[in-house]
Amino acid sequence: MRIxxxxxxxQGESSTVGTPCTFVRTAGCxxxxxxxxxxxxxxxxxxxxxxxxxxQVRQFNTKLVCITGGEPFLQRDLHELVNALQSAxxxxxxxxxxxxxxxxxxxxxxxVIDIKSPWVLEPDVPKELESLQLSPVGLDLSxxxxxxxxxxxxxxxRNLVEFQWFLAWAKSVDLFGKGVAVAVGPAxxxxxxxxxxxxxxxSGLPIRLNLQIHKIIWGSETRR
Numbered sequence: 001m002r003i004x005x006x007x008x009x010x011q012g013e014s015s016t017v018g019t020p021c022t023f024v025r026t027a028g029c030x031x032x033x034x035x036x037x038x039x040x041x042x043x044x045x046x047x048x049x050x051x052x053x054x055x056q057v058r059q060f061n062t063k064l065v066c067i068t069g070g071e072p073f074l075q076r077d078l079h080e081l082v083n084a085l086q087s088a089x090x091x092x093x094x095x096x097x098x099x100x101x102x103x104x105x106x107x108x109x110x111x112v113i114d115i116k117s118p119w120v121l122e123p124d125v126p127k128e129l130e131s132l133q134l135s136p137v138g139l140d141l142s143x144x145x146x147x148x149x150x151x152x153x154x155x156x157x158r159n160l161v162e163f164q165w166f167l168a169w170a171k172s173v174d175l176f177g178k179g180v181a182v183a184v185g186p187a188x189x190x191x192x193x194x195x196x197x198x199x200x201x202x203s204g205l206p207i208r209l210n211l212q213i214h215k216i217i218w219g220s221e222t223r224r
Contacts, residue, residue: 001077002027002045003053004070008060009224012214014093014112014152015181021064021093022057024081029070031097031138033120035156035187037220041070050081054088066093073100082109099138102146112152115139115169117162125162136169149179154210158187163199176205185210188220 004025011021025038027045057065065085072078072094085092086106096102098113105111118134119125153175157163166184169175175182184207186196193211200207214222 001048001050001053001075001081003048004041004043004045005223006053006056006060007224008062009214011064011066011093012212013185013210014110014154014183015208016064016093017211017213019064020062021066022060022062024053024057024065024067026067026069026072026075026078028074029097030074030099031071031116031121033116034123035120035158035190037188038068038070040223050077050084053081054084057085057090058088063089063091064093065090066095068095071097071100073102079103079105082106097138098136098143099140101140102143105146107148107150110150110152111147112154113143115153115155115166117155117157117165119162125158127159127161129161129164129168134165134169141173144173144175144178147178147180152181152183154183154185156185156187157196158190160195160199163196167203167205170205181208182206183208183210185212188212188215 004027006024008022011017011019025041027043029042073096082092093110093112095112097116116137120137155166186193197209218224
């Protein structure tokens with residue numbers, strides 16, 4: 001498995017925000033999002049065995065392990081790593097863009113799917129929503145059928161149009177009826193979080209605000 005870094009911090013987002021967490025960052029991604037804040041994960045990384053990864057994770061003494069990237073589901077040893085971590089008693093999150101089919105995965109694993117808007121590869125978002133029929137970039141729709149209450153959906157909005165698109169798409173796939181937590185966060189340094197809060201409240205939908213508190217604590221360039 002190709003690994004960029006393994007480190008301990010607190011989880012900066014998702015439903016476990018603020019929880020001590022060991023991060024296993026895999027190398028490589030099949031997307032190139034314009035606002036990606038972990039572009040260094042596109043590097044080659046180093047090859048590590050599942051046992052080597054597990055050994056490093058054990059040194060950090062946290063119950064929560066977040067496998068992130070890049071895109072973890074590109075790693076052919078991912079399921080083997082998950083099984084080893086589960087056998088060792090860890091709570092596991094996998095941060096994914098949802099473009100690669102999940103396959104068989106223990107329901108106790110929380111998959112946090114970052115939905116990508118139709119403009120995620122572009123520097124700007126339209127000022128008006130021309131079509132509600134646009135699909136998320138690259139999303140494997142088969143993954144939506146595999147969602148369980150332990151999974152989560154998150155989305156990053158840069159302006160009102162992108163937020164409105166997400167609401168329209170979420171309703172079209174009955175996302176709020178699938179029993180998963182849904183969170184939306186502001187693009188760091190682009191969208192005022194207060195505006196996003198107003199839009200969430202106006203929507204009347206069960207959406208949680210997703211702030212990246214690790215950036216609030218250590219700055220936007222943090223790698224912890």
